[in-house]
Amino acid sequence: MALFDKFNKLIQERATFIQTELSPFGTRIDEIYSPTEGRIGECRVILAGTNNYLGLTFDPTCLDAARQSLEHEGTGTTGSRMANGSYSGHIALEAELADFFQRRSVILFSTGYLANLGTIGTLTGPGDIVLLDADCHASIYDACKLSGAQIIRFRHNDAHDLERRMLRLGEQAKDALIIVEGIYSMLGDYAPLKEIAEIKRQLGGYLLVDEAHSVGVMGKHGRGLAEELNVESDVDIVLGTFSKTLGAIGGFAASHHPEFNLLRYASRPYIFTASPSPASIASVRAALQVMIDQPELRTRLWANARHLHKGLVDLGYCVGPQVSPVIPVLLESPEKGMFFWQKLIKHGVYVNLVLPPATPSGQALVRCSVSAAHTPEQIDRIIGAFAQLMAEPRKEAVSNAQGATRPGYR
Template sequence: MSDSSAHPESGPDTVAATGQLTGILRRIADFGASVEGMFGEGDHPAFIQIDRLDGPVHAVIDGRKTTLFGTNSYLGLNFDPRCIAASEEALRKWGTGSTASRVASGNQNGHVVLERTIADFYGRPDAIVFSTGFMANLGTICGLASQGDLILYDSHSHASIIDACRASGATFKPFRHNDPADLDRLLTEATVPASRILVVMEGLYSVWGDVGAVKDLATVAKRHGALVLVDEAHGMGLYGEGGRGVTEAQGADHLVDVIVGTFSKSVGVIGGFCVTSHPALQPLRFLARAYLYTASLPPAVVASARTAIGIIKTDTALRAELWRKAERFCRSVQALGYQLCAEPGPVGSIRMRGKAQGLDMWRSLLARGIYVNLLIPPATPGGKVLLRFSVSAAHTDEDIDTFLGVLSDLTKVAQIA
């Protein structure tokens, strides 16, 4: 074996130093240069650092007090004293982490009880808890579908769904967003039996903030005999009488075979889950590699999640307060002349005319102490530039009035008046 250090002219460091990158390194370097050049000088949305949190929606960023309208803490439960107390108690009793996967030595009592809690919350006999919401989609979809199967997914689906489709080995095709007729067409044209087709959609789409046509799409899927999976990551805690999401709100529970969700939004921690009512799907945890081969959730997270789910289940006033604030905010934004991508709700996006205007608006808001999410292509449907916001029950009416006041001052900059 030759020693490359004896021939520096052929070493990889020399190649990098002379700028003659090729292959993988060249592709990554070119991508990095495009990202750096995308925003120019000034604050970069991808590298904003929160220096301190003063609750679920208030922070200090670059020494400036800032109200967070880009958080997914819809109910403010990540700072709820009951959740924090449960987390602290579990931390003292069980330590900081499980140090293993669920099938090794990481299957603790708390994980089992959390699965019972989430299954009971959804009124289904079985649940599987994953370490993240991304893993929940990855593990569930890859466990359900494989080579020879067909996955049909909504074209606005989250990246975790698309990556799961790719990793499953199944054939996969998108149907037009919220379009039952297009789904019906694809199901009719399918060359595999309907029993080998998985239809995937979301309850609430987190970019535009629009509600999924769950009942209509699931009705079409079941008429053909396909299996139905709904991702309620953003809908959980916001929609439905019991807070179980859009599936519940639309009365579609009987049409949906599997519900996937996350603990990182309304629940306020990290983790994911799937719940099922079909007895044949109970062995799914043994097929889900994202469950089998990753460390289980830390005990403190498990305890906080259980407590938060209990709050979501019983505290309907918290959900009502969220909707009061969200609807007031959205109606006021529309009254200022801004165009929203969906009907008023806790999640929404304001359309921008292009990247330059979106970046200017985003920076102007941040400079005035308001943090939102700047979304640009290719991460957005239809190639739109958007300012995404989320309203939380933890926002005060003063927080909302301040945001509206800043938006009002910026209407001329936005060229919408």
């Protein structure tokens, strides 16, 4: 087989979509006007699929911090953290995050993806066992694959299934790594972390929680689901990203373990990757302080989430199982998903389209994410766009979208 022959099915699937006027894969956003508005082609749209939970991408404090860093430290470090890529800002942010999460150590990575790859793929190896929720993010699966550890999946958000599988492991369970997420990025539901923490207390193991979508969103201080449920002491490692609530790019891993910092000398995705740009680090430091100083942003975010969730339920749509800032609308087929996604843009709303195999039972979903920066009027306009779709004839935008691959949202 020729080198690229393995992609023939993907080529056929992609061709189905690029024949349409708007493609969901790598959508070009031509202008950004604010955290909540932009332009796609000729359509001015409300941005309702950006994960910009606190709306900090245009925060004046964050912009000013980034500008000053850009002027004084340049566009990039041009090196890894192990070489010339550790600036004072990187060290300061690690200390500030350690203080915020009340952890002994924090290690910064260049992306959230690399945080998973560099932490999980280094801590575990052949002979180790990883138990992970079936709906965990692709970066977690890739990290496990890289490690060579034995992977045991348990049913999504099913603590009983986790317990059953750990009991089968016997004594091996006490050294296994359990991996879950705070808020899951597709359906917006949360891990049953209280129950999982109790299982860990009884059977042993290490617990890693990826709080990518829950930092700044859940918990009294915004530390995520573990804080919300008062089980932080049961969580051995917290992973997260700067590309959601903190409005930039980068990732981190935090832990109490006294030897956690050894990962700096063993993690290839940390050692061999250029460090985050100084301007990005500066904006994250500013965003972290805004998040701490303005808890009202979190209050506003949840008000918007409840507003949109209720509006869609009242229209009769099938939405995710729990109220959260991630609000998916589940549709019967990829064709209908494509139709909804394109029509929503025409009606002035940008959301994410997610297709099989990332969705259950061959369904599709259009995934909304709300922000503290959305106004109640904008939420009403999003609901209004969905209401208009209820009244329109549903002529599918494509004829054969079954089996299409997803763009890989996080």
